[in-house]
């Protein structure tokens with residue numbers, strides 16, 4: 001079995017640790033590779049290399065830095081099918097999702113590299129005609145990137161593509177569940193010929209991630225769970241000059257009003273809830289449905305949940321692959337049990353698949369099917385407030401106007417993604433203005449964001465940075481630069497520019 005390595009200072013290295021870990025295919029338990037478990041010392045080496053490379057890298061022009069990313073873009077396009085299959089084999093997403101992960105990656109790289117030729121600041125008017133004022137940007141320095149397993153190729157590029165083009169050097173810790181995708185991403189950057197030390201990757205677990213956070217990087221970009229993200233935000237909070245941009249999960253909802261077209265609402269809800277087996281931070285675990293359409297929606301949604309195909313993710317006909325790892329399956333099952341204990345009415349429980357549903361040779365997969373229940377809204381219920389990250393969905397019936405629907409949409413500590421299904425533009429506009437969300441959709445699923453939009457949440461879901469233009473804020477510093485073109489000093493705000501002296 002191939003033993004992989006870290007990539008530090010332009011070299012593949014074994015690292016200082018003694019422990020290895022394996023990556024396994026969640027659909028059948030096949031071992032995909034062995035990886036070194038990174039240590040604090042490995043992270044220190046990577047940060048030191050990134051620090052040494054920073055000066056030369058920032059001295060290049062934007063288009064010159066972007067050239068390396070264009071190379072990565074070409075490779076991602078040429079190898080989409082192969083890398084898509086790797087994504088599917090390592091994280092269990094069905095194959096169209098595996099490929100879409102790679103497509104999303106090259107869209108992000110395209111955006112970042114193309115942006116290398118776009119304006120990067122503002123010319124700002126001054127009160128004083130002889131003054132030129134500008135807002136300019138500078139790279140912050142070394143950026144630490146910590147990325148999740150559910151988009152193992154796309155999300156690393158949300159972080160790294162922009163950070164690199166903006167002139168930062170990078171230390172990246174991929175998710176421990178998807179180190180082989182991490183290795184493949186690193187190979188793309190190595191293949192591009194990017195200078196030594198500009199890009200570094202340390203494989204490993206949370207302790208390696210924590211070492212990145214505690215190191216002297218200027219920015220930490222994190223996408224992952226709320227618990228870890230909050231810990232990072234707190235630990236960095238008070239450190240002068242250090243910034244954490246954290247993107248966490250949600251308890252996302254699709255709001256289906258009395259004016260909804262159910263032919264659209266049902267597929268929107270199914271896609272939002274069950275794609276990626278519910279393992280997107282934008283997946284929906286709440287369906288808030290108006291009483292006038294409740295019975296019909298429930299019947300149709302339940303029928304769909306009974307039927308969605310769960311199976312081999314490499315098969316083009318599969319809708320839901322397995323969950324990523326046994327530990328995660330345990331967690332989802334615990335939440336299903338919790339919902340039952342909290343007294344909900346279970347409508348669909350396919351958590352334990354029938355034997356014939358499990359594809360041949362896939363007994364060791366982490367299989368699960370949809371779990372759907374109905375309940376009245378109750379602020380005390382944990383199952384409708386805590387993120388499960390699986391195909392665990394609550395139907396919540398409401399009465400009254402759009403205000404009540406939106407009140408329930410907002411009845412969570414999170415604020416990442418959501419969607420309204422309605423044919424009434426007044427309801428849609430009310431939702432647009434009052435739903436507490438970073439990503440909001442009308443008559444669509446609440447998944448499937450495009451990379452050129454800002455991606456991020458409000459409330460407990462994060463601080464809204466890690467994609468496209470928004471991430472530039474986290475990896476650059478602004479300078480307000482003002483130049484006087486006159487040989488006299490003239491001050492703004494009517495300030496006197498006279499230097500008065502004491503009489504002799």
Ligand code: UN1
Pocket residue numbers: 104150151279280281282283446447448449450
């Ligand atoms: C995530 O949910 O973890 O919106 C990222 C989407 C993707 C990104 C999702 N483009 O579905």
